[in-house]
Amino acid sequence: MKKKPVKVQKEDEKRKIQFKFYAPQANEVYLVGTFNKWNPIKKKMKINEKGEWLTRVILVEGEHQYKFIVDGEWVNDPGAERFVENGVGGINSVKVV
Secondary structure: OOOOOOOOOOHHHEEEEEEEEEOOOOOOEEEEEHHHOOOOOOOEOEEOOOOEEEEEEEEEOOEEEEEEEEOOEEEOOOOOOEEEEOOOOOEEEEEEO
């Protein structure tokens, strides 16, 4: 009887990444990006006492485009590693994992 090969997942294939956005005056902030099909409902962020909105996302290695939606307005991350054109006349923030 042949044994089936066991698939071993490398630890570095996926990582829990924290996203942070400073907006103490905001009422709600969402994280959207290629990792959640740009769906704003899937990643509502939580605010801390410093006025930073935080969330964590499990991401695979590679580049991930994203934005924040702050009280309904789509904005880039001023602390992003870099930016890319999004193909519709704007730019997106990029996170490299």
